[in-house]
Structure formats: C-alpha cells, structure tokens
Amino acid sequence: MEFIALFVALTIAMLVAWLGTRPFALLLFAAVLAASIGTYLHHATDVLKLSF
Amino acid sequence: MTRPLAVTLNALGLYAIAFVLAAAFAAQLALHELPCPLCMLQRIQFAMLAIGPMLNIRYGPRSSHYALSLLAAVVGAAFSMRQVLLHITPGDPGYGSAILGYHYYTWAFLGFSSAIVLLALMLLFDRQFETHDVREQNRPGAFARVAAWLVIGLAALNIVSTALECGFGACADNPVEYELLKLQR
Numbered sequence: 001m002e003f004i005a006l007f008v009a010l011t012i013a014m015l016v017a018w019l020g021t022r023p024f025a026l027l028l029f030a031a032v033l034a035a036s037i038g039t040y041l042h043h044a045t046d047v048l049k050l051s052f
Numbered sequence: 053m054t055r056p057l058a059v060t061l062n063a064l065g066l067y068a069i070a071f072v073l074a075a076a077f078a079a080q081l082a083l084h085e086l087p088c089p090l091c092m093l094q095r096i097q098f099a100m101l102a103i104g105p106m107l108n109i110r111y112g113p114r115s116s117h118y119a120l121s122l123l124a125a126v127v128g129a130a131f132s133m134r135q136v137l138l139h140i141t142p143g144d145p146g147y148g149s150a151i152l153g154y155h156y157y158t159w160a161f162l163g164f165s166s167a168i169v170l171l172a173l174m175l176l177f178d179r180q181f182e183t184h185d186v187r188e189q190n191r192p193g194a195f196a197r198v199a200a201w202l203v204i205g206l207a208a209l210n211i212v213s214t215a216l217e218c219g220f221g222a223c224a225d226n227p228v229e230y231e232l233l234k235l236q237r
Contacts, residue, residue, distance in 0.1 A: 003092050003223055007211040010099055014204045017106040029103050029120055033127065036096055040131060043089060 002039055009035065053177035058113045059196065061174065062105035066199035069102045072163060073206040077213070079156065085148045086217050086227035090135050094160045095210060097128030101167055102203045109196045113180040122171050129164035132157045147226075 013028035053061075076095055079085060087095065104121030108114065135157035139146045146155045154162075174180075192200070217223065219231030 001218065001220060001222065003089065003214045003218060004211060006092075006096055007207065007214050010096055011204065011207045011211060013103060014099070014106065014207055017103045018110065018200050018204065022107060022111055025103065025107060026116075026120070029100070032096075032100065033123060036093055036100075037127060040090075040093055040134075044134070 006032065006035055006039065053180050055112060055180050055182070058174070058177070058180035059109055059190070059192075062108040062113070063192075063196040063199045065105045065170075066102055066109075066196070066203050069098060069105075070199065070202040070206055072098050073203065073210070076156070077206070077209065079149070079151075080213070083149055086230070088147060088225065088227065089223050090131060091148075091156065092210075092214060092223070093131050094128055094135075094157065097124050097131060097164070098160070099203065099207045099210070100124035101128070102200075102207075104171075106200055106203075109192050109200070110190055112190060115175060115181065118171050118175055122168065125164045125167040125171065129161055129168065132161035132164060136161055 009028070009032045013025060013032050016028055017025040073095065076087070076098075080087060101121050101124045103124070104117040104119075107117040107120070111117070135147070139155070139157075148156055151159065214223075216230045216232045217227055219234075221231070224231075
C-alpha cells in the first residue's frame with residue numbers, strides 16, 4: 001500500500017513541477033524523497049529473505 | 053553552454069529517464085518479472101530524477117534544480133547498492149534475470165552513478181545560469197513537452213502496475229503474481 005501512495009505522490013509532484021508552482025513542487029519533491037527514505041529504512045530492518 | 057542548449061539537454065535527460073522506466077516495464081511484461089519492493093524504490097528514484105529537468109525547462113536552468121536530481125540520484129544509488137550487496141555472496145543467483153551479465157539493480161546503480169557524473173558536468177557550465185527574471189516562465193517546445201508527458205505517463209502507469217501487483221496489502225518480498233488479478237479468479 002505504501003508503494004502505491006509513493007507512486008501517487010510522485011506523479012502529483014511531477015504534475016506540479018510541470019504545471020503548478022515552483023515552491024509547491026520543491027515541497028512535494030522533499031516530501032516524496034523523505035517518504036522513500038523512510039520506507040527504505042522501515043523495510044531495511046526486516047528479515048532478509050530475498051531482496052529486503 | 054547557452055540556456056537554450058541546456059534546456060534541450062534537460063529535455064534529452066527526460067527522454068533518457070523515460071527510456072529507463074519503459075525498459076523496466078518491458079522487462080516486467082516480457083519476462084513476467086515483477087518488481088520487488090526495493091526494485092520499486094529504485095524506479096521511484098529514477099522518476100524523481102525527472103523533477104529537476106522539468107523545473108529547468110519551465111523556469112530556466114538553476115543550480116537548485118540540478119541539486120534535486122543529484123539528491124534523487126544519490127538516494128537511488130544507495131538503494132541499488134544495498135540490493136547489490138544483498139546478493140554479493142558467492143553462489144547467490146541474484147534477483148531476477150541478468151541482462152548482458154548484470155542484474156537490474158546493478159544496471160540501476162550504474163545508471164544512478166552516471167546521472168551523478170552527468171549532473172556534475174552540467175553544473176560546470178555557468179553561462180546557462182546567467183541572470184534572468186526567476187518569475188519568468190519558459191514556454192516549452194514540443195520536444196520538451198512530449199518528454200515531460202512521457203515521464204509523467206510512465207509514472208502514472210506505475211501506480212496501476214503497483215496496485216495490480218500488491219493489491220491493498222503489503223507488497224510481497226518476492227512477488228510472482230499480481231495480487232489484484234488473483235483476487236478476480
């Protein structure tokens with residue numbers, strides 16, 4: 001579920017970068033980057049079965 | 053490097069990102085290899101690379117826009133290196149198929165590393181940053197518009213693909229089938 005949310009947020013950030021205002025695009029970029037790193041760190045502590 | 057040339061190179065960068073995202077989809081559909089969670093994080097970082105060039109095309113080249121792409125590339129390189137290290141022990145077959153001898157995550161690491169170098173090279177050319185009204189917005193040409201919408205479209209397709217693959221629960225560590233399609237059977 002978190003990956004669907006990340007892709008949705010990323011697509012919105014891209015749309016804002018292309019059609020919206022620059023400050024809002026920068027804010028969304030920072031939010032998606034932080035959420036990606038957070039997701040990575042959350043899963044980085046999982047038991048390593050294959051790719052996590 | 054003049055501003056128009058820098059803008060054209062940024063549009064070319066968007067096509068390169070679109071190529072990577074499309075190639076990932078092609079491998080997913082042709083080889084029926086679903087992306088693992090760490091693979092999806094790398095796709096996200098590849099798409100994040102596109103936000104800097106989009107802003108450069110719309111508002112003119114600025115070092116802060118290149119910085120966004122550099123951040124995405126460094127984070128993407130860290131994610132892909134993590135996956136390389138997970139499969140580095142002798143005898144480990146790796147995750148997914150190898151293309152030209154390297155697995156997707158190794159190619160991803162090379163891609164992010166190349167992006168870092170290319171972004172640094174772009175930052176070497178000061179003339180593109182010559183003073184202009186920052187409130188001024190460029191009217192992108194058809195070449196850049198197609199590139200931007202291609203990348204946005206591919207990012208949107210990833211929403212559909214991820215929803216099909218993971219359904220409404222957590223994504224599988226080693227996905228082998230689309231959860232949503234399984235529910236319909």
